[in-house]
Amino acid sequence: QVQLIESGGGSVQAGDSLRLSCVASGRSSDWYAMGWFRQFPGKEREFVAAIGWNGANTYYTDSVKGRFTISRDNTQKTVYLQMNSLEPEDTAVYYCGADAALARLRLGVNASWGQGTQVTVSS
DSSP: OOOOEEOOOOEEEEEEOOEEEEEEESSTTTEEEEEEEEEEETTOOOEEEEEETTTOOOOOGGGGGGTTTEETTTTTTEEEEEEOOOGEEEEHHHHHESSSSSHHHHHHHHOEEOOEEEEEEEE
């Protein structure tokens, strides 16, 4: 089991940037694919971005391509989500997820989850 702690959420204006961080702990966390999901009020959690264990492969949902960048630092056991050009439509609770399999992580069906961090973007 991997434990995850997110940080970096907050309230910003449209066009601003935020960087979310997620620190992992637990057995084999270095080898896990990690990613970010978000949940809008009244909706299911949805995929945002994911990165393979060595950082070589990254994936994004279409609505954030060109604006968000996922990266990881395995020496710090941390994954980041740099969010630029934020829009009010990005307002959600953002969750960090981890799974041994990147393909499975993108589906979010068997991941370990953090507690979530709120991102609010006002126009």
